[in-house]
Amino acid sequence: MKDNFSKQAADYSKFRPQYPEEMIQYIISFVDDKSTALDLATGNGQVAHKLSAHFKNVFATDISQKQLDNAIQAENIIYHKESAEKTSFANHQFDLIVVAQAVHWFKFEEFYKEIYRILKPEGIFAVLGYGLFFTNPDSDKILRHFYYDIVGAYWDAERKYLDENYETIPFPFDEIATEKFQNQFIWTFEELVGYLQTWSSVQHYISKNNQNPIDLIYEDLKLSWESNDKKVTFPLLLRIGKLK
Template sequence: MKDNFSTHSSAYAKFRPTYPQKLYEFLQAKLTDTETAWDCGTGNGQVAGELAEFFQKVKATDISKQQLKNAVKKNNIQYSLQGAEKTNFQDNTFDLITVAQAIHWFNFKDFYKEAKRVLKPNGIIAVIGYSLFNTTPETDEVIRKFYNDIIGPFWDEERRYLDEKYKNIPFPFHEIETPEFQQEYQWSFEHLIGYLETWSAVKHHEKETGENPVNLIKNELKTAFGSQNKIVFPILFRLGKFKD
């Protein structure tokens, strides 16, 4: 599992989008029990923090010490530095496993084997994420040119799973049908820039060339976006139970 986010963990916590409350409500309604959840690849703990509102205990893991250092703190969340594919959790521990904007970095086969080991027989696994946002047509044009042409060569291969909206990831579970969700914001131009600078391909570009590629589009982007505008993130959401 790659760690692309330790070096900018505080920015990640500040600028990354969250998930809509209706998604958590839908998830809660599908659960048999709410004793213990595992948020795998928790990052800044945003999902763990929401799960803690309706679970007795939440175990949250990540491979980044810096991410965990900046994570949401609640009394019923226990963080630990662990990979996704091998943990110290007991068999049949969890009513729910969540993976948010992280599963594309995992070894699918090993993670699913571990997930099936620690998930209770009636437990649920939820794979959550978001793909490229939409905003004004003029801004979308600038962003897509940036995404594909300027930093396109610097994306990790695993990024394609997000571009494919998680439809092509392995998912060896009985799938539960889910509604479509999206998350809308009014973002300032400064917030948009902060978010773009958390992209892994931006960091790869900067490391290789010594130049922040966001600066290459900043003026054009400001003209297209303005000082504030609407941002819409399509939410990716797959839900499953054990196959017998």
């Protein structure tokens, strides 16, 4: 798994959108035993924290110590620094395993072999994510130019799985048909720019060009944002399965 997010871990914790409680409730509705859950590539721990209200124990892992240093704490969350493809957990330990906005970074064959090892036979596996957000038409025009034309070449190849709504990832499970979800926010301009700053493509652009690409659209985007409704909508991605 690549570590694209250590450098901006604090921003990631502050600006990345949360998943709605209704989506979390929907996922756990498929889980019979609420003893032990695992959040892989937990990042800032937002999903682990939501699960901690419903499970006796929640484990959460990430390869970035900086991400874990910024993670949300709770008495029943145990954080580990380790990869998703090779964990330290016991065979058939978990009732629920989730991975949010990260499965596209994994080595699929190794990862799914590990899921089959550590998930209970009757357990649930869920992949969560969110695609490119949309907003008012005027700001969308600027943001899509930014996404495709300015930083488009700086996305890792794995980004295509998100652009394809996780429909093309390998998914070797008995899949459960799911409802569709989306997430809506009202964002200040600071929150919008803060979120853009967490994009791995933006960080790659800065590293290569010694310039922040957001500066190229900053003034136009600010003018557009302040004169519109500031509403942001994220299409949410969800796939749920059980062991075959």
